[in-house]
Amino acid sequence: MTTNGPRGYRPGLVDLATGQISREIFVNDDIYAEEQERVFARSWLFVGHESQIPNPGDFFVSRMGEESVILCRDRAGAVHVFLNSCRHRGMKVCRYDDGNTTVFTCPYHGWSYGTDGALVGVPYFREAYHSALDKARWGLVEVAQMCAYKGTVWANWDAAAPPFLEYLGEFRRFLDLILDGWDGREGQAELLGGVQKWLIPCNWKFPAENFSGDSYHNISHRSVDLVGVGPSGKSRRDYGELDVARKLHVAIPDRGHQTITYVLPSGHQPQPAYQNSPEVAEYFRHCEEERRRRPGANSRLIGAPGEIFPNLALLPRQPRTLAVWHPKGAHQTEVWRFFFVDRDAPAAVKNFLRDYYIRYSGPAGMTEQDDMENWNYAHAASRGVIARRYPYTYEMGLGHAVENYEWEGLLLPGRVVDLTAAQASEEPMRNLYRRWAEFMEADSWDELMTWRRNAPREAVAAK
Amino acid sequence: MSGPINIRDLAVGARVVLGSGAEAEIVSNPNDGVWLFARYLASPRDPALVGQEDMIFAQDVVEVRP
Numbered sequence: 001m002t003t004n005g006p007r008g009y010r011p012g013l014v015d016l017a018t019g020q021i022s023r024e025i026f027v028n029d030d031i032y033a034e035e036q037e038r039v040f041a042r043s044w045l046f047v048g049h050e051s052q053i054p055n056p057g058d059f060f061v062s063r064m065g066e067e068s069v070i071l072c073r074d075r076a077g078a079v080h081v082f083l084n085s086c087r088h089r090g091m092k093v094c095r096y097d098d099g100n101t102t103v104f105t106c107p108y109h110g111w112s113y114g115t116d117g118a119l120v121g122v123p124y125f126r127e128a129y130h131s132a133l134d135k136a137r138w139g140l141v142e143v144a145q146m147c148a149y150k151g152t153v154w155a156n157w158d159a160a161a162p163p164f165l166e167y168l169g170e171f172r173r174f175l176d177l178i179l180d181g182w183d184g185r186e187g188q189a190e191l192l193g194g195v196q197k198w199l200i201p202c203n204w205k206f207p208a209e210n211f212s213g214d215s216y217h218n219i220s221h222r223s224v225d226l227v228g229v230g231p232s233g234k235s236r237r238d239y240g241e242l243d244v245a246r247k248l249h250v251a252i253p254d255r256g257h258q259t260i261t262y263v264l265p266s267g268h269q270p271q272p273a274y275q276n277s278p279e280v281a282e283y284f285r286h287c288e289e290e291r292r293r294r295p296g297a298n299s300r301l302i303g304a305p306g307e308i309f310p311n312l313a314l315l316p317r318q319p320r321t322l323a324v325w326h327p328k329g330a331h332q333t334e335v336w337r338f339f340f341v342d343r344d345a346p347a348a349v350k351n352f353l354r355d356y357y358i359r360y361s362g363p364a365g366m367t368e369q370d371d372m373e374n375w376n377y378a379h380a381a382s383r384g385v386i387a388r389r390y391p392y393t394y395e396m397g398l399g400h401a402v403e404n405y406e407w408e409g410l411l412l413p414g415r416v417v418d419l420t421a422a423q424a425s426e427e428p429m430r431n432l433y434r435r436w437a438e439f440m441e442a443d444s445w446d447e448l449m450t451w452r453r454n455a456p457r458e459a460v461a462a463k
Numbered sequence: 464m465s466g467p468i469n470i471r472d473l474a475v476g477a478r479v480v481l482g483s484g485a486e487a488e489i490v491s492n493p494n495d496g497v498w499l500f501a502r503y504l505a506s507p508r509d510p511a512l513v514g515q516e517d518m519i520f521a522q523d524v525v526e527v528r529p
Contacts, residue, residue, distance in 0.1 A: 102493045103495065110497045
């Protein structure tokens with residue numbers, strides 16, 4: 001694939017051959033405005049979780065890029081995602097975070113919409129409009145595509161985008177690590193408590209690249225490790241199993257998704273974990289044993305930080321959380337962090353995890369505070385006219401990723417870097433920015449679906 | 464002329480008089496302060512509305528029947 005893009009994102013601003021990326025893509029307001037159209041208006045974006053809207057009329061106000069959207073369940077039980085903007089003069093029709101309603105009423109002139117998006121109430125419809133307004137044309141704007149996957153709800157404004165699972169590609173198994181139960185049962189995740197929301201003064205791509213698999217910054221969390229915020233009172237997490245696992249970077253090149261993952265050896269037995277509570281420790285020992293009994297590759301995988309392009313971060317295990325990096329201008333990000341537990345876990349386990357999750361993540365979480373400080377100052381120190389002249393380097397591990405990586409009979413997709421000895425690489429970041437540059441260059445999804453173009457050639461090659 | 468009526472205070476079953484002179488009975492109240500769902504009981508200007516359910520705009524409500 002050529003790296004010469006007509007719009008200047010490749011190789012000028014994102015040079016993957018040398019691993020150099022311009023600071024402009026983080027701090028330039030024009031580039032930010034362009035990525036709203038070219039990235040966020042075309043990508044599949046995480047909107048919320050079905051456990052937030054269990055009943056007819058339930059709604060949760062979410063975001064897609066800079067757009068406010070309403071995730072709601074209509075009176076018939078169907079799930080929708082609407083632009084939160086009145087068709088008459090644009091006022092938000094819902095200004096609550098969540099709730100239950102029969103109608104969304106615009107407070108400006110009083111236009112009113114059903115939970116299925118239909119325009120149902122127009123003040124003075126008979127008198128002022130003379131019953132001539134075609135209400136069917138003026139319902140709430142609905143996303144072009146929506147997908148509910150194991151409880152998570154995703155949406156896309158672009159009708160030409162591939163279906164969500166095709167967009168996800170072989171990264172699906174890594175998303176499953178957070179959505180399936182601790183014992184391996186499918187789709188057991190349930191939202192724990194509310195959504196934590198806060199602002200960070202940095203570009204959204206700083207946290208996105210960090211969660212793509214930046215294991216190089218662990219020194220930032222040294223104090224947290226020393227304090228021992230983990231569920232066994234040591235370090236940040238339970239690392240017993242990880243000592244015998246292969247630590248890998250996995251990047252899916254044609255999708256822009258990437259993660260750290262750990263592969264356990266065959267026949268590995270659960271190690272002590274969650275030692276701060278005997279009851280919780282016993283629960284997870286049982287779950288881990290059950291998970292190992294289930295067939296399938298995921299029983300040997302342990303999830304770690306990862307990123308689904310463009311702005312959804314996953315942390316499947318400790319803590320079990322999704323984060324959305326909502327862009328709010330080139331220089332500000334609104335973080336929304338969702339925490340998960342198995343829905344049928346005992347209350348004692350949920351309470352234990354609530355304490356651990358809050359201790360670790362979110363605006364009050366000790367580990368997340370370390371991260372935010374890095375992103376804040378890195379962004380601020382990259383805005384000046386002198387600073388912008390000097391690119392960042394992403395050359396760590398360049399040329400060391402392999403395809404068809406296999407360990408003890410487990411084959412992994414995409415491009416893989418074995419970090420067990422190397423400790424770190426920047427393959428995931430290069431993967432993120434490769435895909436970002438492709439979105440910024442491409443005029444349509446036809447250009448972005450490289451796997452569909454390659455499929456016939458790959459089939460011929462296989463014969 | 465009486466002051467504005469806070470329609471959020473109105474319960475299902477309450478009867479209201481509208482600016483057109485029509486009378487309607489509330490069948491549900493979304494409590495948004497803007498709309499009521501109501502069934503027409505009388506409508507001198509347009510008798511065809513009687514029996515129909517409609518959304519009633521707050522500013523149309525001029526009186527609440529005791």
